[in-house]
Amino acid sequence: MLEFWRDGPTKAAIVDFVERVVSDVPPEERVAVFDNDGTLWCEKPMYVQLDFLLRRFKEQAEADASLRDRQPYLAAYTGDLGWLGDAVTKHYGGDDADFKLLLAAVLSAHHAITVEEHASRVDAFFAEARHPTLGRQYTSCGYAPMVELLRYLEDKGFTNYIVSGGGRDFMRPVTWQMYGIPRERVVGSSVGLRFEGADVYTTAEPEFLDDGPMKPVRLWSRIGRRPILAAGNSNGDIEMLEFTRGLRLLVRHDDADREFDYVTGAEKALDLAAAEGWTVASMKSDWTTVFDPG
Amino acid sequence: MLEFWRDGPTKAAIVDFVERVVSDVPPEERVAVFDNDGTLWCEKPMYVQLDFLLRRFKEQAEADASLRDRQPYLAAYTGDLGWLGDAVTKHYGGDDADFKLLLAAVLSAHHAITVEEHASRVDAFFAEARHPTLGRQYTSCGYAPMVELLRYLEDKGFTNYIVSGGGRDFMRPVTWQMYGIPRERVVGSSVGLRFEGADVYTTAEPEFLDDGPMKPVRLWSRIGRRPILAAGNSNGDIEMLEFTRGLRLLVRHDDADREFDYVTGAEKALDLAAAEGWTVASMKSDWTTVFDPG
Structure with missing residues (x-):
C-alpha cells in the first residue's frame, strides 16, 4: 500500500x-x-475542461461563420488564445467585459441538450483528446x-x-x-437543469x-x-x-x-x-x- | 421476502x-x-415537518411575546390552526399574502444555526413527538x-x-x-447554506x-x-x-x-x-x- x-x-x-x-x-x-x-x-x-470548451467553441465557429469574428470563438477558431488570458487578467483587474463574454460562451456551449447527450459529448472528448505537453x-x-x-x-x-x-x-x-x-x-x-417531456435538459443558467x-x-x-x-x-x-x-x-x-x-x-x-x-x-x-x- | x-x-x-x-x-x-x-x-x-415547524413557532412565541399577535406564531401559540389551512386555500385561490407570512416563518424558523445544531433540533423533535392520531x-x-x-x-x-x-x-x-x-x-x-469560520450555517433563503x-x-x-x-x-x-x-x-x-x-x-x-x-x-x-x- x-x-x-x-x-x-x-x-x-x-x-x-x-x-x-x-x-x-x-x-x-x-x-x-x-x-x-x-x-x-x-x-x-490549462484546465482539462477549458480544452473541452475550446474544442466546442471551435466546432460552433465551424458551423456558424458569424461566430468567427466574436470572442471567445475567434480565439478557439484561430488557436490564438492570448485573448483568454487577457480576459482573466482584466477580470482580476476589475474590467469584466471580456470575462463576461467568456462566461456566456461557457454557459451556452452545451445548453439545451439532455444530460445523457452531454455525457456523450464528454465521452467523445476523452476518447480523443490528449494532454498538450505530457503526451498522454x-x-x-x-x-x-x-x-x-x-x-x-x-x-x-x-x-x-x-x-x-x-x-x-x-x-x-x-x-x-x-x-x-x-x-x-x-x-x-x-448549470441549472430543467425537466421537459421525460428528460432532463441543460440550460445556460449558472x-x-x-x-x-x-x-x-x-x-x-x-x-x-x-x-x-x-x-x-x-x-x-x-x-x-x-x-x-x-x-x-x-x-x-x-x-x-x-x-x-x-x-x-x-x-x-x-x-x-x-x-x-x-x-x-x-x-x-x-x-x-x-x-x-x- | x-x-x-x-x-x-x-x-x-x-x-x-x-x-x-x-x-x-x-x-x-x-x-x-x-x-x-x-x-x-x-x-x-399533517406533514410531520409541519408539526416540527409549529412547535418551533410556538417556542419562538413563548420566547418573544411580540410574536403572539402575528401569524403563523399566533396559530402555533394558541393551537388554533384554522389560519394555516386558510392561508393555503387562499394561496391556491391566488391570494398570497398569508401564505407569504407562513413561508417567511418557515424559512426563518431554524436559520443562522450550524447544520449540526439543526440536526440536534430535529433529533430532539423525533425523540419526543408522537403522531397525533396513530398513537405512535x-x-x-x-x-x-x-x-x-x-x-x-x-x-x-x-x-x-x-x-x-x-x-x-x-x-x-x-x-x-x-x-x-x-x-x-x-x-x-x-434552504441556502453559508460557510463562516469553520462551520456551515443555515440561512433563511429558499x-x-x-x-x-x-x-x-x-x-x-x-x-x-x-x-x-x-x-x-x-x-x-x-x-x-x-x-x-x-x-x-x-x-x-x-x-x-x-x-x-x-x-x-x-x-x-x-x-x-x-x-x-x-x-x-x-x-x-x-x-x-x-x-x-x-
Missing part, C-alpha cells in the same frame, strides 16, 4: 491518521473529499499516488468524494474509470460555482456529513480544508521535471498549511512517480 | 421487474428513488411494506434514495434508523423546492443516473415517475381503518397510473399491515 509514496513525514502522517480512524471512527463517518484539478489530475497548462490521454493524467491513496482509504472503510470547482457533469463520465469514484459521489460546479466557501456548503448539502479527510492544492480549497475535522492534505506542485512547478493560486493555502500544520505532499519529494508508470 | 405484501398483481409486478433487473442491469445502474411523505411514512393529518412515535410511522421493499431491493443490488419535497435536513437525521437510507442518499428541499419537475432535476443532479424504479403517491411525484425508465409505483391511500383514505393531491397521478400502466399499491388490498406490527 502507498508504494508510490516515499517513506517520510507526509506518508507517516497519512498512515498514522488512517490507523487511528480505523480504531476510533465508525465507517459511515469516514468521509474523504478530494479536489480534482491539481489534486487528482493535472491542471496545467487526459484519462491517464491522474496522479498515481493520489489514486493509490483513494484505494488505500477505501480499503480502510472510507468513502471518497470529489469536490471540485470543475463541472460536475464534465467529471462524472470519467471519475469511475480514473479514480474508482462513481458519479453519485462527484460534487462540482453546475447554478453553483463549487469553489472557495461554496465547497463546504456544497459538500455538506450533498453528503450531510463533515469530512474527516480533505485534499486540495489551491486557495479555492481552503474553506473545504477548514471545514474538515481530521487530516488536511495539500498537494504542492514543485516538480518541473515530472509535472509542473507553480505556486500561483496556492499562496494562501501554502501559508495556512505551514501555520496550521496541514500535511503537505510535495510531488517532487513525497511521490516516487507522478503518473501511472504502466 | 415481501411478507407484508399480499400475493396478487402488484406484488407480482414488483418481483417480476426486480428479477429481470438482476439478470439485465449492472448493479451501479440499479437506482431506486422514493418519495417520503405519503410514500414511506404517513403524511396525514413519528419514527414508527414508516410503512412496513415499503421498508420491506427497500430491504428487498438492497438485497437485489439496488441503491435506494429518498427524493422528497420534505426538507433534506429534516429527514436526514432519521432516514437511517427508519429506512436504512444514509443521509448522503437523501434528496429534498433545502434554495430548492424538491417537488414536481424539480424532482427529476434534483435527483439527477445528486445521483447522475436515471432511476430504474421510482415510488411516489401524489401529483408532485409525476415528473420523477416519468423520468424513470423501469418500474413506476404509486402508493394509493385507500385504507381509512389502518391509515387514511384520500385522493386529494393525487388525482392526476392516479389518472396517469391508470392510463400509462404504472403499478399501483393499494394500502388496503396489497398490504397485510401498514405499520410495523412489532
